[in-house]
Each structure stands twice: as C-alpha cells, then as structure tokens.
Amino acid sequence: MxxxxxxxxxxxxxxxxxxxxxxxxxxxxxxxxxxxxxxxxxxxxxxxxxxxxxxxxxxxxxxxxxxxxxxxxxxxxxxxxxxxxxxxxxxxxxxxxxxxxxxxxxxxxxxHLPGKTTPARSERLRQNLIGKGIAIQEIRHLIEQVAGKEANVLILGESGTGKEVVAKAIHDHSARCEGPFVPINCGAIPPDLLESELFGHEKGAFTGAFAMRKGRFELAEGGTLFLDEIGDMPMPMQVKLLRVLQERQFERVGGSKPIHADVRVVAATHRHLERMIEQEKFREDLYYRLNVFPIEMPSLRERQDDIPLLLQELVNRHEEEHAAVVRFTQRAVESLMQHQWPGNVRELSNLVERLLILHPNQIVDVHDLPPKYRHIDAEAYEPNYSPELAERDALLAIFNDEDASVFSDPSPEGLFDDAEQSDLAEDDGWGAVQQLPDEGVNLKELLAELEVDLIKQALDQQDGVVARAAEQLGMRRTTLVEKMRKYGLSKEG
Missing domain, CATH: 3.40.50.2300 (Response regulator)
Known part of the structure; x- marks a missing residue:
C-alpha cells in the first residue's frame, strides 16, 4: 500500500x-x-x-x-x-x-499547513462554531477532515453544547450539501411511532394510516439524516436501524418493497453509550457501526475563554428579535467566565435573551446579572441624589397608586396593631389626618413625623437591614439612607 x-x-x-x-x-x-x-x-x-x-x-x-x-x-x-x-x-x-x-x-x-483549507470554508466554520480556544479549533479541524467522507459520525457531549450545529456543519461542508439535512430527535417520539417516522408507512398499515407517508430516511435521500439523542432509541428500533446501516435499504411499515437508502447518518447523544452497553440498554454492534468517527464536544466550562466571543455572537443573533442590544462590563464578563454552565451554550443563550428583556440598550454589570451568575464580589454603584430629589422620590414612594388605598382609609386600621392604633389616636398629628382642624396643620412636619415612624418600623421589622427595609417601603436603598441621615436615624433604632 x-x-x-x-x-x-x-x-x-x-x-x-x-x-x-x-x-x-x-x-x-x-x-x-x-x-x-x-x-x-x-x-x-x-x-x-x-x-x-x-x-x-x-x-x-x-x-x-x-x-x-x-x-x-x-x-x-x-x-x-x-x-x-x-x-x-x-x-x-x-x-x-x-x-x-x-x-x-x-x-x-x-x-496543518496554513492556507490548505479554503478561506471561505474556514470562515463558514468559524461563523458556525464560535471560539478561538484549542478545544473548538480541534472540533473545526475534525469537521474539515470528515466532512468530505461518507463515514458515519457520532457526536458526543453534554446537552446544550451544540451537537446539532456540528452535524449541520458536517453536512454543509460535504458533497451532500445540496441535499436535505433532516434532523429527528429519537427521544421525543413515542416508541410505537418511531419506526413510522424513520421509515414511513404504506396506506392501511395501521389504524389511522389513511395514506402512504414517507419517513425521514426517504426525506433525507441524497443528504444527511441527523439522529439526535440516539441513546434514547428503544432496543427494538436499534435492531432495525442497524440493518439499514448495514444493508443500505429498508421497507416502509406495512410494505415489502425494499427501498435503497442513499443517506449519510450522523448521530448524537449526551448519554454514556459504553455504560449503557454494559447495562444492556444499547446494542454494542450498533454502537460500533455509528462510532466510525467520534467527535466529543467540549462543555462550556472547558472553553471559558470563548465566552466573550459567544456573548457578542448571541447578542447579535437576538438583536433583531428584541430590537435591542446589551453590552457587558469587564467585571460582568469575568464573573460569567467563572460560572460552571451546566446548561452549556444553551444556558448562555437563554441568559443573554433574559438580559435583553431586563436591560435593553444598557451596559450590564455584575449586579445586573441574576444572583447565581455573580461570582465576583463587587460593590454596586449607588447614585448620590440631591436631598430634593431624594425627598421627592420618598413622597412618590409613599403616595403611589398601590398604597393609595391605605392612606385613603380615614382610620389607620391595617397599618398598625391595636396598641399602636391606640397610641396614635392620642397623638395630635395622627388625629389631624382623620379630620383637618380649623386652625390648619403643618403638613410638612406631619409628613415628616409619619415618615420617621414608618422608617423606624421598617428597620425594626427587618432587623436593621437597610436594603430590605427600603424594599418594604417601596423606595431605593440610597433614598432610605438619605432619609435616615436627614432625620438622624440609625440601623439600631
């Protein structure tokens, strides 16, 4: 040779x-x-x-x-x-x-000679598989090596790592790129319907088969059939799939005429097939028939250096749908790079979409991320509002629409317990709220007294935690801090 x-x-x-x-x-x-x-x-x-x-x-x-x-x-x-x-x-x-x-x-x-792969082909692969790390470069190299062959490919990896993206890239860079790319999730179809989905059926083959129907093997003729989650395929179907892979022909359900299958098979699973073979849940002969050319997809935690590029790409993909963009501070990116990403790239894509909804056209910092993605201890920026703005914000917080029903009630019932209501009833200020005296009242002082009392209660109920007290009062933490400074209040009461 x-x-x-x-x-x-x-x-x-x-x-x-x-x-x-x-x-x-x-x-x-x-x-x-x-x-x-x-x-x-x-x-x-x-x-x-x-x-x-x-x-x-x-x-x-x-x-x-x-x-x-x-x-x-x-x-x-x-x-x-x-x-x-x-x-x-x-x-x-x-x-x-x-x-x-x-x-x-x-x-x-x-x-690995530079320029051996055509620039257009390399660029398409870089667009499909984002990243500059060694792991993703190796995946691109494997795709280039196997795409032009007819060997069966088995893509292994955790959920969300982009196995279907790799299968589509193999198809797009093969001689079958002009043919169809037909995916099917073997775990999403009931076992009694999977055979019909794969091989089709003849009219009258079973109850409800009112017409002949082509299966995925026929629909993928001249192209690529992607069998996703092959590890979830029932054992009886594994036998029939093995026969098709060996003989390159099949029959429709209810039919006897053999049909030639000019199809390239690419399979994928997140399961450990060798362990399933030991447990007699997957056929060993089918495994070796599919595993001619294995590609193991790295998890996102193994390629954390690619997260900045992936963030940029995912924002661009979701930009048109949400009519907005988000950008990230360096601290936010570093925090995301420390996350373990059990959901891999799919989880990262979901996070980007969530941030586009919560913070459209803004720059996202660590404290804008959901709590489980905050892996850097960074203090949140707290604006130093002027006293006038802080007072106006506090008044708006007290007299907003949600709390209007509380203050429209002439009695303080519902705000305080019985003892507190009795004490307040003796207080001239609270009585003035119920009925305006002829000589009038000092509204500013009355509101200040009410504000001080409510702030004290909130701090007492929240054990002096200013952030939680501010949330209970419906105001920003910085506003509450300004109020406490104004009235000489402390967290200890």
Missing part, C-alpha cells in the same frame, strides 16, 4: 541515497531522487524533502525558500538552523522506528 505523500531524496552521496530509498520502499513510502535546484518546479505541496547537509554552504537559506515543504536532513555536518519546516535529522544507520516517526511529524506539518 502506497502512502499519499512522496519523498524527494536530494542527496549527493549516491550510496546513502540508495540506502534511504531502500528503507522507504520497505515501509511502502514512494520516493524519487531529485536535484535540489528542481524543487521550484514541483507542482504539489504534499511531499517531504530529504536534503543533505553537504549540498550547499547555505542550506538553511535554501530550506527557508520553501516553507510549504517539510524537510529532513541527513548526513554529517554542522547542525542546521532552527527553522519551522526543518522537522528533524535522520541518523545512520536508518531505522524503521526513526524514519516512520519523522515522516509522521512531516504529515502533521502538511496537514
């Missing part, structure tokens, strides 16, 4: 070149001799060049002229410069272990 990459042997020592070609032929690696000045005439980058240290006084400069080729040096001489495409040095006598290891490194160099 021949390897896919040629080895060009540029060696001035004829005996050494012959020995090297013999070893290469033994491992099935095609090779040919080549003069060093003919490198520029080569029409393919998928090759390895073995160069002698003795060819030229400036071998390093020669190697640097061809960054698209991986080089191996051979022979005696001074050590060559540390160049990116100089992979290693072949020691004599040549050995199978040494040669195959260095050729493997050359393959890796050619595989």
């Amino acid at each position: 021949q390897a896919s990459k040629r080895v060009l042997v540029c060696e001035s020592d004829a005996e050494r070149a012959k020995q090297l070609e013999t070893v290469l032929g033994f491992i099935g690696q095609p090779s040919e001799s080549c003069q060093i000045d003919c490198l520029a005439e080569q029409d393919s980058v998928d090759k390895v060049v073995v160069i002698s240290k003795q060819l030229d006084d400036d071998v390093a400069a020669l190697i640097s002229q061809f960054p698209q080729y991986p080089f191996l040096s051979v022979g005696e001489g001074e050590s060559l410069a540390d160049l990116p495409n100089l992979i290693g040095h072949l020691e004599q006598p040549f050995s199978y272990e040494q040669l195959t290891q260095l050729l493997h490194h050359c393959d890796a160099y050619l595989t």
Whole structure:
C-alpha cells in the first residue's frame, strides 16, 4: 500500500541515497531522487524533502525558500538552523522506528499547513462554531477532515453544547450539501411511532394510516439524516436501524418493497453509550457501526475563554428579535467566565435573551446579572441624589397608586396593631389626618413625623437591614439612607 505523500531524496552521496530509498520502499513510502535546484518546479505541496547537509554552504537559506515543504536532513555536518519546516535529522544507520516517526511529524506539518483549507470554508466554520480556544479549533479541524467522507459520525457531549450545529456543519461542508439535512430527535417520539417516522408507512398499515407517508430516511435521500439523542432509541428500533446501516435499504411499515437508502447518518447523544452497553440498554454492534468517527464536544466550562466571543455572537443573533442590544462590563464578563454552565451554550443563550428583556440598550454589570451568575464580589454603584430629589422620590414612594388605598382609609386600621392604633389616636398629628382642624396643620412636619415612624418600623421589622427595609417601603436603598441621615436615624433604632 502506497502512502499519499512522496519523498524527494536530494542527496549527493549516491550510496546513502540508495540506502534511504531502500528503507522507504520497505515501509511502502514512494520516493524519487531529485536535484535540489528542481524543487521550484514541483507542482504539489504534499511531499517531504530529504536534503543533505553537504549540498550547499547555505542550506538553511535554501530550506527557508520553501516553507510549504517539510524537510529532513541527513548526513554529517554542522547542525542546521532552527527553522519551522526543518522537522528533524535522520541518523545512520536508518531505522524503521526513526524514519516512520519523522515522516509522521512531516504529515502533521502538511496537514496543518496554513492556507490548505479554503478561506471561505474556514470562515463558514468559524461563523458556525464560535471560539478561538484549542478545544473548538480541534472540533473545526475534525469537521474539515470528515466532512468530505461518507463515514458515519457520532457526536458526543453534554446537552446544550451544540451537537446539532456540528452535524449541520458536517453536512454543509460535504458533497451532500445540496441535499436535505433532516434532523429527528429519537427521544421525543413515542416508541410505537418511531419506526413510522424513520421509515414511513404504506396506506392501511395501521389504524389511522389513511395514506402512504414517507419517513425521514426517504426525506433525507441524497443528504444527511441527523439522529439526535440516539441513546434514547428503544432496543427494538436499534435492531432495525442497524440493518439499514448495514444493508443500505429498508421497507416502509406495512410494505415489502425494499427501498435503497442513499443517506449519510450522523448521530448524537449526551448519554454514556459504553455504560449503557454494559447495562444492556444499547446494542454494542450498533454502537460500533455509528462510532466510525467520534467527535466529543467540549462543555462550556472547558472553553471559558470563548465566552466573550459567544456573548457578542448571541447578542447579535437576538438583536433583531428584541430590537435591542446589551453590552457587558469587564467585571460582568469575568464573573460569567467563572460560572460552571451546566446548561452549556444553551444556558448562555437563554441568559443573554433574559438580559435583553431586563436591560435593553444598557451596559450590564455584575449586579445586573441574576444572583447565581455573580461570582465576583463587587460593590454596586449607588447614585448620590440631591436631598430634593431624594425627598421627592420618598413622597412618590409613599403616595403611589398601590398604597393609595391605605392612606385613603380615614382610620389607620391595617397599618398598625391595636396598641399602636391606640397610641396614635392620642397623638395630635395622627388625629389631624382623620379630620383637618380649623386652625390648619403643618403638613410638612406631619409628613415628616409619619415618615420617621414608618422608617423606624421598617428597620425594626427587618432587623436593621437597610436594603430590605427600603424594599418594604417601596423606595431605593440610597433614598432610605438619605432619609435616615436627614432625620438622624440609625440601623439600631
């Protein structure tokens, strides 16, 4: 069996070149001799060049002229410069272990060669799978490797990690991209209906089958069938699916005519299938039939450095629907990066949508996040309102519509207990609220007395916690603090 990459042997020592070609032929690696000045005439980058240290006084400069080729040096001489495409040095006598290891490194160099993937294809993958971390880059690389093949793919990962996004990316970058992409959630369909959903049924096959109906395999003809949550598929259906994957044909429910299935199958699950096999809940033969090319999706907590990019992308996606945007302070982003994200990217998307509703067109800080996402101890900003604004806010809080019924009642019943009502009845100020005296009252002082009394009660009921007392009084915490300062009140009463 021949390897896919040629080895060009540029060696001035004829005996050494012959020995090297013999070893290469033994491992099935095609090779040919080549003069060093003919490198520029080569029409393919998928090759390895073995160069002698003795060819030229400036071998390093020669190697640097061809960054698209991986080089191996051979022979005696001074050590060559540390160049990116100089992979290693072949020691004599040549050995199978040494040669195959260095050729493997050359393959890796050619595989990850910049520009090998078309820019348009790479850009589409970056748009589908947001992130710059190593984990997501590896996923993009795996998609590029398998998309053009017909192998079955099994995508593993926690819920919300984007398994369907990967399946769609595989379809979009394959030769079947012009065909349909048909998803089906195997866990969302009752077991007695799943066979009909997958393979279709003939007219009269069962009660309610009034007409022939195509299944998902037929609808995905020439394209890709995405079997989501394959771990939830009942055992009887696993047997039938295995037969379709092996024979590439099936029959509709109630039919006997075999139908050819020109479909690529991509499956996904959040379950641990190997453990299910041990528990006899999943067929081992089906597992190995599906698991030709596994892709393991990383959880969001394993790629926290991608959260800033994901936030930006998710805000852009929801912007049109909510006609608003949100931005995040650095502290808010750092707090989100410390969250464990059990719901993964789906949970992050839900949070962004919630913040768009709560804080449209605003900048979100740590204290604007829901409590469970606050992982940084940062003090909230409290505006320092002027006394006039604070007093007006307090009056509005007291005489708002919700509390109007309390103060429209001529008696204080409902506000205080019996003892407090008796005390207040003796107080001239409270009596003035019930009936205005002929000589009039000082409304400002009366309201101040009432305000002080209500603030004291709120602080007493909330054990001196100003924030909770402010919430009970229907005002901002900063407003209550200003009131307490104005009247000389303290949290201890």
